[in-house]
Every structure is written in structure tokens, then in C-alpha cells.
Amino acid sequence: MTTTALRGAIVVPVLSAALVVVVLAGVALAGGTITWTDTVRSIGTHLGLPVTPLSPLADSVVWQLRLPRVLLAAAAGAGLAVCGCVLQAVTRNVLAEPYLLGISSGASTGAVLVLVLGLGAGSVTLAGGALAGGLLSFALVFALMGRDTASTSRVVLTGVVVGQLFSAVTSLVVTAWGDADATRGITYWLLGSLAAARWSSVAVCAVVVVVATVVFVAVAPALDAFVFGHDAAVALGIDVRLLRIIVLVGAAATTAAVVAAVGAIGFVGLVVPHAARMLVGPGHRLLLPVSALAGGVFLVVADLARRLAFAPHQIPVGVVTALIGVPTFLVVLRRGQRA
Amino acid sequence: MSEQRAISEDPGVLEARDLGRSVHGVDLLTGVDIVAPSGRMTGIVGPNGSGKSTLARCLAGVTPPDHGVVTLDDTDLRTLPRRSVARRLAFVEQQGHAEIDHRVLDVVRLGRLPYRSRLGALDEDADEVCRTALAEVGMAGTDQRRWSGLSGGERQRVQVARALAQTPDVLVLDEPLNHLDVHHQFELLDLLSTGASTVVIVLHDLDLAARYCDHLVVLDGGRVAADGVPADVLDADVLDRVFRVRGTTRRTPHGARVELHGAASRHPDAGRSRRRPLGPPDQPVGVE
Numbered sequence: 307m308t309t310t311a312l313r314g315a316i317v318v319p320v321l322s323a324a325l326v327v328v329v330l331a332g333v334a335l336a337g338g339t340i341t342w343t344d345t346v347r348s349i350g351t352h353l354g355l356p357v358t359p360l361s362p363l364a365d366s367v368v369w370q371l372r373l374p375r376v377l378l379a380a381a382a383g384a385g386l387a388v389c390g391c392v393l394q395a396v397t398r399n400v401l402a403e404p405y406l407l408g409i410s411s412g413a414s415t416g417a418v419l420v421l422v423l424g425l426g427a428g429s430v431t432l433a434g435g436a437l438a439g440g441l442l443s444f445a446l447v448f449a450l451m452g453r454d455t456a457s458t459s460r461v462v463l464t465g466v467v468v469g470q471l472f473s474a475v476t477s478l479v480v481t482a483w484g485d486a487d488a489t490r491g492i493t494y495w496l497l498g499s500l501a502a503a504r505w506s507s508v509a510v511c512a513v514v515v516v517v518a519t520v521v522f523v524a525v526a527p528a529l530d531a532f533v534f535g536h537d538a539a540v541a542l543g544i545d546v547r548l549l550r551i552i553v554l555v556g557a558a559a560t561t562a563a564v565v566a567a568v569g570a571i572g573f574v575g576l577v578v579p580h581a582a583r584m585l586v587g588p589g590h591r592l593l594l595p596v597s598a599l600a601g602g603v604f605l606v607v608a609d610l611a612r613r614l615a616f617a618p619h620q621i622p623v624g625v626v627t628a629l630i631g632v633p634t635f636l637v638v639l640r641r642g643q644r645a
Numbered sequence: 646m647s648e649q650r651a652i653s654e655d656p657g658v659l660e661a662r663d664l665g666r667s668v669h670g671v672d673l674l675t676g677v678d679i680v681a682p683s684g685r686m687t688g689i690v691g692p693n694g695s696g697k698s699t700l701a702r703c704l705a706g707v708t709p710p711d712h713g714v715v716t717l718d719d720t721d722l723r724t725l726p727r728r729s730v731a732r733r734l735a736f737v738e739q740q741g742h743a744e745i746d747h748r749v750l751d752v753v754r755l756g757r758l759p760y761r762s763r764l765g766a767l768d769e770d771a772d773e774v775c776r777t778a779l780a781e782v783g784m785a786g787t788d789q790r791r792w793s794g795l796s797g798g799e800r801q802r803v804q805v806a807r808a809l810a811q812t813p814d815v816l817v818l819d820e821p822l823n824h825l826d827v828h829h830q831f832e833l834l835d836l837l838s839t840g841a842s843t844v845v846i847v848l849h850d851l852d853l854a855a856r857y858c859d860h861l862v863v864l865d866g867g868r869v870a871a872d873g874v875p876a877d878v879l880d881a882d883v884l885d886r887v888f889r890v891r892g893t894t895r896r897t898p899h900g901a902r903v904e905l906h907g908a909a910s911r912h913p914d915a916g917r918s919r920r921r922p923l924g925p926p927d928q929p930v931g932v933e
Contacts, residue, residue, distance in 0.1 A: 394745070398744055399744060400745060526765055527758050527765045530755060530758070531755055531758055534738070534743055534755075538736075538738060538755075540707050541706070541731065541735070541736035541738075542755060542756075542759060542811075543727040543730060543732070544727065583745070587747075587748070588746070589751065
């Protein structure tokens, strides 16, 4: 108790501070003439603090373009990391995460169907399509996986199969019915892009992620009890059916909100919980908030690294997370095989 | 020790009536009636595939039976809230697999989950209860070791410590001696048989079952083949008919001892032509 609580007391404030710093850095270091001071001044002005306002043009660059993008990255990173944590808990598999399980693909397909085919004729939003697709792929993954979720290869293979299915459907829809612009835009977006960030998408994404995280923290002891599986959790007095519903719906909704806003960004849900567990141990009461903060930091930094390292090329942020995620995947896989 | 159970003379009776369970059309249990007397140790024995584990899981409330009821002090387990069941009844599975690498203390603390507060915080005494439980299974001082670094026997003992940390009235254990060396087998059985809880334990070793259990249930093909005091239950006929071994059971002041001599010829009607095992028939061939 004491050592874990102590670690939490250090890690949580440090990560919170780091998140603020990287958010400011994400705005200030993104090129152009915007400086750190400009960033702080613009944000200060909008928060009603007594600071000298920027010129309207510079202010709109900070407030309308860069800050939403960076905050969206933080919210998406947090959401994907938290989803990774809870999916790993209920499948008892450290490789489970929205992207590898094919849920991101399902959400993409749902979003693309709405976008390209105009399904629902405007009554269904992009996020609604993504949610439906996410839930569908979730149901499919768990139906195919059966109860044997502890088998690493089975979880990964099921995820790959479902992911491939939905990718194929998406490609079909885009190439058959999308025009050239839509094709380019969507392909780019499916690799994960923060370019479409607006305050409205930030708000939706942030609210869903925060609500989901709070709900997941509330069931943290039940998630802990799952470490030895379904039967052990039942024997410890956990309502397993209720927990599964909470986790599956919560994770699908969060993934959908994230995918609708930034596309399918992979591996955040794998890399971040893994690192967070090394920091604060496997107890979910601490692991979930720490993963959320670390996920936010991770995706903001990944987006910034993408800009700084590959400018002027617009590399999708999902490429960066995959470059970091694949080696992590291999490390986790090797560890699992040794144990 | 706020919510600690007072050591009582009468921890509780676990009972199953007319229990039935089938999976994919195969009957695993049929019409099983058993009573685990309060504060006593009840052993479940039987050959492979006789339904021992299924029965243990039903008794622990982990697997719902298709037919019949399991009661704790005459109350149907299914009518009780899960958490209050978990405060009174603990279950140790045959093998606990964990992919996420916990520390030993984290695992044992799972046993305090049924006592957590509304906000999910563990009780104040949790760590003390857990350390005591670890000491009881001979794992004192291992709190910070990692699960992945434990041997099979150590993992098994940590699981028992987790169950003890639930401070249960009734303990159901499915072959807890697996992976344990002989010293720890005796140590665990001593601990369980001297404790105040009602114990239901699935065992493979007939001699240990006869020595330690107050009451034995013999399963065969998902049905109760015999039950009662070990010395009466494990007679030569049951050993031959159910376990297909030759052996002798003798009474001792504290229970019974079983000495096995070897495999029985298959079945009175089936295995006539098989050669008898080599060696004099009355020489012990080692205990299973």
C-alpha cells in the first residue's frame, strides 16, 4: 500500500505537470513565429487573465488551430490508453488494445459509411457511425474469441482478422463510391490525423474520455479481481457480467469518439499501459489515471515529433505511434512467452 | 479487526442437493447430494474425469448447476449477494494463471476485495491480514516478490493465502496440493485441518485424504459412489471398483491410512486376459 501510494503521489503530479508543459510546447514549437510567450499570452487572454492580447491573426493561429489540435491529441491519447488498460484487464491479455483488436478499424468503417455513402442522410453523425462500427467489431471480436481470451495468439489473430475485414470494407466503400478527394482525405485520416481538430471535436472527445475514465476508476477493484480470470473474479464477489458490459460499452464508446475525431491511431493503448504498469504497478485505481495522463503526454509528443522530424512533410501521427508501438509489441510478446 | 469474523465453533454447513450439470450434452454431475459438516474437513476424491472439479466449482458458487441447489447454512447461494458470499466462502482454483505481473502482496490483497468500502478502498487491517495469511502458508516476507518469479508450489501457496485473507467460514479448494513438495503438502493439510473453517477439498492422494479428512465423498462418473468416514468409505471394494487399484485401508486413532499395492486388473469382466503385475501382490508399490 505504502510504496504504491507513494509512487502515485510522485507520478501523478509529475505527469500532470508534464502534460501542461508538452501541451504548451506542442503549440509553441510547431513552427512559424509563435513563441512560448505568445502561447501563454493567447491562452491567458481567452481564460480572462490580465495579459496583453496577441494580434488577432497570431491569436487565431494559437487558439483556433494549434491548441485544439494539441488538446485533441491529449484527449485521444488518454482515451486510447485507458481503453487499453481495461481491455487488457478483462481479456487478461497484455496485447489487447483498440487498434490490435480491430475495434479502431470497425469504428473507421462506421465513420466512412456515414461520410461517403451519406448513410442515415445526416441524421447519423460521424461519431454515431463510428460508435456503431466500434460496437459491431467489438461484438465480432468477442464472439470469435470465445472464452479463451488468455491465449495471446488467439486474441491477436482474432483482432487481425476482424481488423482486416473492416479495412477491406472501408477500402471497398472508399474506392467504389468515394471521389478522388474523399479517397485521399480518408486514407490519410485512417492512418490517424489531428489536422481536422476543432474545439467542438475536442469537447466531445474530452467529455467521453473523462466520463469513461471516471467510470472505469469506479470499477477498478473489480478490474483488479480479473487478474486470475472469470471464475476467480466471481469467487471474489464481483458481478462479472455487469463489469464486462461496463468495460465493453465504455471502451467501444471511447474508441468511437477518438476514431471519429482523429482516425485510427494504433499502439497507444499497448505502449502506454505497459509503461504505466512499470511506474505504478498493476492496481487499476492508480494505473488508470496514470495511463490517461501518460497517454495524453505520449500522443502530444508523438504529434510534435512528427512535425519537428519530418517537416515539411505531413506524416500521419499514426505512423509515429506505430514506429514506437511495434517494437514494444515485440518486447511484450517475448515477455509473455517467457513467463 | 473491524469486519473480521470471530472464530466461531460453528462456521457453517455447505450442502448440495441433487446437483446436476452437463456440458454439450455430456453429464458431468448427476444427482449429487453432499453435506460438508460445519468446521470439518470434507474430501472429494475420484478418478480423472469423475466430476471433482465441476463439483468444487458448483459448491463455490462459481459455476451455476443446471439442476439442484447449493446451500450455505440452508440458504441458496444464488439468492445471496455475491459479495456477502465472498466474505463467507473462499475458493482456490486448480491453476491460477496471470499474464500481468503482480507482486505477491497484490495477489493476496485480492482476498480483501469483498470487504472494500463503497469507494473501493481496502479496509485498514488489509495488509496485516494479508501478511498473517502469507505467514500461515509459509510465505512470510515474500510480499514484494513478483508472481512471474514464483515456482508453481509458491504460486499455489499464495493463492491459498489469498483465500485465507478472505477470512472465510468455508474454504473450497480444487487440488491445492498440485505442485507442492511433500513438506508443504503436509503443512497445508495441517493448516487446513486445524483451522476453524469448514473445508471442502479435492484431493488425488487417497492416503492423505484418508488421514486428514473427517468426511469423504467418492465421485465416479459424476455420481456419488460412496460417502462417509474415510475408513468406511475407502474399502477394498471401492478402491477396486472406482479407482481400479488394489489396496488396504486400516483404521488409526485419528482416521485411516490407505496403502496401495498396484493397479487392479481392468474390470472383473473385461480384463481377465491381462497379465498380473510383476512382484508379490502384497508389497506396496508406492503411494500415488
